[in-house]
Amino acid sequence: MYIIIVGDGKVGHELASRLVAEEHEVAIVERSELVLQRNQDMLDAMYIKGNGVSVETLREAAIQRADIVIAVTVSDEVNMLVCLTAKRLGARYAIARIRDPEYNRSQRFLMEELLIDYILNPERTLAMEISRILRYPFAGGVETFAGGQVEMVDFRVAKPDGLAGMSLKAIARHKKHLPQVLVSAVERDGEAIIPKGDFVLREGDRVFVVSDTATITAFFKALGKNTISVQSAMIMGGSRIAFYLARILLETRMAVSIIEIDPEKAREMTDMLPEANIILGDGTDHELLMEEGLKKNDAFITLSGRDEDNIMAGFYAARNGVRKVVVKNNHENYNPILRLMGLDSAVSAKQVTSNTILRTVRTRSGxxxxxxxxxxxxxxxxxxxxxxxxxxxxxxxxxxxxxxxxxxxxxxxxxxxxxxxxxxxxxxxxxxxxxxxxxxxxxxxxxxxxxxxxxx
Amino acid sequence: MNYALVLNLLGRLLAVEAGLMMPSLFVALADGGRDALAFAYSIILALAAGLLLILFFRPRERELHAYEGLVVVGLAWALLSAFGALPFMFSGAAGYFWDAYFETVSGFTTTGATIFSQVEQFGKGILFWRSFTHWVGGMGILILTLAVMPKLGARSAFLARAESPGPTFSRMLPRMRDTARVLYAIYAVMTLLLTGLLMLSGLPLFDAAIHALGTAGTGGFSNRNLSVGAYNNVAAEILITVFMFLFGTNFIVYFRLLKGEGIKALRHEEIRTYYLIGLVAIAVITLNTTAHYGDAATALRHASFQVASIMSTTGFSTSDFDLWPQFSRILLVLLMLIGACAGSTGGGIKVSRIMLMGKSAGREIGHTVRPRHVKTIKLEGRLVDAETLHSVMVFFIIYVFFLLLGTLLASLDGVNFTTSFSATASCLSNIGPGLSLVGPMESYGHFSPGVKYMFSGLMLLGRLEFIPLLVLFHPAVWRRAH
Structure with missing residues (x-):
């Protein structure tokens, strides 16, 4: 397929490199000379300097034969216009990243009037992913399939499980005690393994199990994990993700508190989320965290703009026995280290965005x-x-x-x-x-x- | 440097070269089997060396860094020239390795400078191989490899960029592989067309093919001692003149024409300047040589052929231009320096670089007079960034440096200044003939082995535009990174 990406930012570059790896023809439109010079030739893709809204630039990128146009510039409005222009010039499918919650409500209108086929709001998508992770506090991540009927949950093999040293065959023989889930993949020492029946689990393996929701919960109960769902959550950083997440969590009657350092933002949050408990202060301040009852919370989610703050605060919460810690970390290369040190749930808006878009592209292939x-x-x-x-x-x-x-x-x-x-x-x-x-x-x-x- | 990856890639390129010798083997077999064994041995050696490298070096990290791309290109051209020299050695055409190496480098770099004063005695296989190296080297060995071996890694663009001439490199299609295929498709069709036309003009098939290959690569090897002049065939001369200009043109134009852009595709500053320089030079030389030839028509005939030949950096000749008036001789040397368009198969400094330097000089003068006026430099309607301008200046400095160094070292053989200067310029710009002792009726055979190696180096430097070879002398390149 021929795919044009407008905007060579973090997400644009990530998408381009994955699409090139999947053997698609990729052209990237970017306005900044500086960015172009840095990225050119790192990928087998065509780089075009120019404004993605300009008809001339899009024509230069052979828009009329584009199967998909992906608009991921920093500006929502530019992204919308790119889609409209591209569709009018003959592109077959248009994806726009639109982050402002203001536009969220008029999504249907935008899709119809601006000919956008798929709108991606990375912050909201990430909030939804975090809320899914919170449903299984003992797991690193959750994915759902088949319209929610099937789930895949990953967790780390620990001593009290009794799983270490058992082969998959042996686990299957424990039918009476252990509800049957499928061990579908294992990550060991950074390697992905699709295990066979004689595969023996080791302590520290990251195991991906698949089954329906009830069976998975029963399975973890049998392993002696605490499967009681999260009742209260503390969020560090009053970002847009925090807003979306709080809204989802509050709907499930969870107690939510948000720590925000900026008074203006904190007041806004109070306005928008009257049921949440908004705390004015620095989330990296340990005393403040203790005072506000960090230990009493089931979950601690760090969503500030700085990865390092998020990670350090996450470690602090985990040390203090918070059951579930989720950190936002855009540096994907830190993740293996974080996992080694016990933070299994690291999320990033970049990852979520490119995963979602890639999924859309893949389902449109062929x-x-x-x-x-x-x-x-x-x-x-x-x-x-x-x-x-x-x-x-x-x-x-x-x-x-x-x-x-x-x-x-x-x-x-x-x-x-x-x-x-x-x-x-x-x-x-x-x-x-x-x-x-x-x-x-x-x-x-x-x-x-x-x-x-x-x-x- | 990632040694395993670089050596593995070199292995694959050797295997490709073994494949490239196959047509010559068939020609040799058709020529009654003369020199067929020489090609068979060469193919086996290149293939064996290539396979050994591929088998022994399996890189763990498969992505190239930018500088490794340059290293691969630099080493590949030096190495492939060494293996390409084997048929000359095995067939006995060249008695010494330095002669065979010079001839092969001259072939791949599309220089067309030869150490043989008599070529008509050689078998057809050898003659075909000489000209075929022009054809492959003109568009590029790595670009060919990219077209036929797609799995060279995502960053193979580094290889293409290092090998294709000009200050910038523009992709025609998003994928490098597709760009390489389009380039070679245009190239092959134009070459076949010329072969057919030359046959119509009366040349035998073999001669037509040899001269079409030499013209396409802007190389200049002929199978006749007197080059194109041997046929005394005006139609063939006109055909070759036109096609030399065409192959010296930036190939982006042909791609745009194929895309159906029509006349818009021809609105290309560099190409217009290229043809303008060519026409002016033809007019001036015609006037200047009318007395020498006796009538204006003959003067025009030889002037246009020779200007096309020198500007496109081909190096064919129809007449001994070394006998021309001094003004025309010097003008030819200047045209040697300018060369052809970027993105063509020709060599030299390139018209677009000359234009950028001219525009920079103009801006500098304007800036001195009116310091508050902001002026930018544009080429093809696009802003040229400071980085590109800087690299153009550096290119020019390096070019002049090697021109002077080469002139100095060539004079060790005791030749006159005209010879050493024009030979150096001719090698650096990948033309072939020069003036005086390396004039169109002479050869490079009389130079000492050391100077021949030096000229081989100059030809490679000129073809690859210096950087891929010069990085090999930076110590950091040889440090093991993986």
Missing amino acids: AAGPNQVQRLYRLMDGKAEALEFNVGQTEPVIGIKLKDLWIKPDALVAVIVRNGKVHIPFGEDTLESGDRVIVIVRESGMNELGDIIRRH
């Missing part, structure tokens, strides 16, 4: 047939992917036992959802038309079920 990937999740910073497919009527593998099919090495058919029931498949099982299948692969770039499963 002829968008019934066998196209429906949803896509990147696991372990992109070392593996979880893909969701619908099995179409014409799929050649229908009705054949999985053990008799060719399945891509390092790929795993994790879950089949049939008639609304979640099912962990074995070699004797078959795929049927209308099934939803979730596959874990260690490689990136798969678009069709046929790339992963074929007849011999």
